[in-house]
Amino acid sequence: MSATTEAKKGRQPPPFLSYLAKIAKTLGSIAVTMIGLLFVTFVIGRIMPIDPVIAVLGERATKETYDATYIAMGLDKPYIVQFFYYLWDVIQGDFGPSRLTARPVEDDIARVFPATLELATLGTLIGVFIGVPLGVLAAVKRGTLIDQIARVVALIGYSMPIFWLGLVGLLIFYGILGWVGGPGRVGIFYVDLVPTVTGMILIDSILDGQWDVFWNAVSHIILPASLLGYYSLAYISRMTRSFMLEQLSAEYITTARVKGMSEWAVIWRHAFGNIKVQLITVIALSYAGLLEGSVLTEIIFSWPGIGSYITTALLSADMNAVLGGTVVVGLVFVCLNIFSDLLYKFFDPRAQ
Amino acid sequence: MTAVGIPEPGKPGWRQWLLTDTPTSRRHARAASLYQSWLTLKSNKLAMIGLGILVFLALVALFAPILSPYDPFAQDLGNRLQPLGADGHLLGTDSLGRDILSRLIHGSRITLYIVSLVALIAPIAGLIVGTVAGYVGGWSDTVLMRITDIFLAFPRLVLALAFVAALGAGIENAVLAIALTAWPPYARIARAETLSIRKSDYISAVKLQGAGPLRIITKHIWPLCISSLIVRVTLDMAGIILAAAGLGFLGLGAQPPSPEWGAMISEGRKFILDHWWIATMPGLAIFTVSLAFNLLGDGLRDVLDPKDGGEL
Numbered sequence: 170m171s172a173t174t175e176a177k178k179g180r181q182p183p184p185f186l187s188y189l190a191k192i193a194k195t196l197g198s199i200a201v202t203m204i205g206l207l208f209v210t211f212v213i214g215r216i217m218p219i220d221p222v223i224a225v226l227g228e229r230a231t232k233e234t235y236d237a238t239y240i241a242m243g244l245d246k247p248y249i250v251q252f253f254y255y256l257w258d259v260i261q262g263d264f265g266p267s268r269l270t271a272r273p274v275e276d277d278i279a280r281v282f283p284a285t286l287e288l289a290t291l292g293t294l295i296g297v298f299i300g301v302p303l304g305v306l307a308a309v310k311r312g313t314l315i316d317q318i319a320r321v322v323a324l325i326g327y328s329m330p331i332f333w334l335g336l337v338g339l340l341i342f343y344g345i346l347g348w349v350g351g352p353g354r355v356g357i358f359y360v361d362l363v364p365t366v367t368g369m370i371l372i373d374s375i376l377d378g379q380w381d382v383f384w385n386a387v388s389h390i391i392l393p394a395s396l397l398g399y400y401s402l403a404y405i406s407r408m409t410r411s412f413m414l415e416q417l418s419a420e421y422i423t424t425a426r427v428k429g430m431s432e433w434a435v436i437w438r439h440a441f442g443n444i445k446v447q448l449i450t451v452i453a454l455s456y457a458g459l460l461e462g463s464v465l466t467e468i469i470f471s472w473p474g475i476g477s478y479i480t481t482a483l484l485s486a487d488m489n490a491v492l493g494g495t496v497v498v499g500l501v502f503v504c505l506n507i508f509s510d511l512l513y514k515f516f517d518p519r520a521q
Numbered sequence: 522m523t524a525v526g527i528p529e530p531g532k533p534g535w536r537q538w539l540l541t542d543t544p545t546s547r548r549h550a551r552a553a554s555l556y557q558s559w560l561t562l563k564s565n566k567l568a569m570i571g572l573g574i575l576v577f578l579a580l581v582a583l584f585a586p587i588l589s590p591y592d593p594f595a596q597d598l599g600n601r602l603q604p605l606g607a608d609g610h611l612l613g614t615d616s617l618g619r620d621i622l623s624r625l626i627h628g629s630r631i632t633l634y635i636v637s638l639v640a641l642i643a644p645i646a647g648l649i650v651g652t653v654a655g656y657v658g659g660w661s662d663t664v665l666m667r668i669t670d671i672f673l674a675f676p677r678l679v680l681a682l683a684f685v686a687a688l689g690a691g692i693e694n695a696v697l698a699i700a701l702t703a704w705p706p707y708a709r710i711a712r713a714e715t716l717s718i719r720k721s722d723y724i725s726a727v728k729l730q731g732a733g734p735l736r737i738i739t740k741h742i743w744p745l746c747i748s749s750l751i752v753r754v755t756l757d758m759a760g761i762i763l764a765a766a767g768l769g770f771l772g773l774g775a776q777p778p779s780p781e782w783g784a785m786i787s788e789g790r791k792f793i794l795d796h797w798w799i800a801t802m803p804g805l806a807i808f809t810v811s812l813a814f815n816l817l818g819d820g821l822r823d824v825l826d827p828k829d830g831g832e833l
Contacts, residue, residue: 329811483683
């Protein structure tokens with residue numbers, strides 16, 4: 170028994186190799202998940218009641234063209250072969266042409282994705298900068314009025330239909346009060362004024378020095394971003410509270426207090442310092458959730474992001490666009506999940 | 522008050538029977554433990570408010586034809602876009618002159634229908650996948666959990682959108698799409714529970730008595746997974762309602778003229794600036810019901826799953 174463990178110890182690879190093995194394992198699991206994801210979209214694409222040949226050729230193609238395209242698209246091959254064709258195309262970044270815009274889907278996605286990214290990033294920032302302090306406060310003042318208010322704020326956030334809140338927000342702040350810009354990314358007079366660099370209009374307008382465009386864009390993004398921010402706030406503040414409660418009941422906190430440390434230092438340096446890693450994971454998850462949750466928000470605010478793109482494509486039976494968009498959103502989702510996993514492993518010595 | 526110990530007829534006797542420390546039968550013990558949980562839940566005011574709203578919703582749905590003052594589909598174009606409280610229409614009328622209150626009342630049936638179907642399909646599917654993966658282990662565990670991960674990796678609403686697009690719009694397909702995106706968390710929970718139960722002594726004892734895997738899973742593992750699943754289902758209900766309403770809003774769930782709440786918001790959206798109540802009232806209904814589920818779920822978690830109580 171001891172001899173074998175001894176032998177095992179002797180053959181243990183150097184640390185960097187085990188690190189490489191870990192990375193390889195992670196990459197492998199990403200690959201498997203991605204292939205699975207593509208398989209699901211492939212199946213959805215196959216059961217969709219849309220003829221892919223007619224989608225390309227239009228309704229009035231002749232029988233000969235139809236048959237030729239049918240074979241050219243590989244539709245006569247077995248499904249498993251078709252799946253590998255699909256896989257190969259996607260790996261090369263080819264999602265096929267969009268029926269609606271008559272452009273390659275990948276170009277469309279590259280155009281609409283920055284808009285979603287901009288909205289979700291701003292929403293997450295709002296959620297973090299309000300949600301984290303609110304959660305900490307609720308944990309420190311457990312059971313008081315502040316804790317109750319934080320709980321109600323979060324519960325309302327969990328229960329509110331986001332598209333409805335967006336409508337009501339538009340009605341009040343745009344329709345009645347006129348405090349914010351209406352739907353869309355910028356007002357009609359500001360469209361296409363700034364050259365596209367990153368695709369995020371806030372950053373592009375700063376890069377170009379066009380401050381009037383910037384402020385107009387801010388007035389348009391502030392309402393949808395606050396809405397998304399509220400959702401992520403609800404989640405982040407509850408998680409922060411429960412993490413903090415766990416830390417504050419630990420014995421080392423009592424020790425720190427007994428030593429006469431100021432309450433501020435106990436809370437922020439000790440307790441908060443220990444929940445940072447868990448918090449990063451939660452924030453990454455909520456960020457991924459916002460990329461998805463923005464589907465309905467984008468429609469309400471006519472935001473030209475990936476959510477509106479998928480939905481518009483869906484309503485006009487543009488299969489390539491729907492599947493391409495779904496795969497991209499799924500990919501981002503997977504990457505963020507894995508990123509938060511890695512961060513967790515990297516920063517938390519117990520998980521190593 | 523007569524002598525202590527002799528059960529009085531009526532309510533107090535039942536109370537005593539339920540609160541006893543020495544149950545006389547298995548059914549007695551089960552009833553007593555249920556009653557204890559009920560007492561704990563009853564002391565949670567917010568949870569009781571949630572339960573009250575849900576009971577009210579169920580009653581409204583049950584007696585919808587009696588309660589609604591008008592036919593939810595009857596159009597009255599002379600009376601369209603009436604404001605709140607206009608002659609006999611408590612919540613006004615929509616763009617086709619249909620009474621909004623009656624439509625809301627009938628819409629509660631659709632909401633309950635969607636929620637109960639999803640709440641039946643998703644947890645059961647998750648329970649089967651999770652317990653099989655956890656109990657059998659090995660390759661089937663790896664494969665099943667990979668599949669679960671893939672479904673978890675998909676953003677729920679986008680996947681539901683794609684499914685509805687493939688299957689065609691409609692309530693049943695919306696239910697199926699939401700259930701297909703909702704089962705993975707249940708599978709995770711069920712697997713975790715199974716892994717912790719699998720090695721326990723009583724499972725070995727049952728095995729020695731000759732029980733096969735099927736019997737062990739259905740009779741001895743499932744009952745122990747139920748309570749954590751119930752908590753999760755109740756907390757998920759709000760999400761299911763919101764997802765269904767979102768699909769309805771996009772025109773992919775219930776089809777017009779169905780009085781589904783999300784579809785009603787979508788109809789009212791065109792008139793939001795001048796006739797705000799048309800979109801606002803169904804939104805309030807959705808909000809109230811999902812809040813009720815969240816409040817109840819929060820309370821249930823404290824009762825059934827005290828180990829991470831107070832997380833939400």
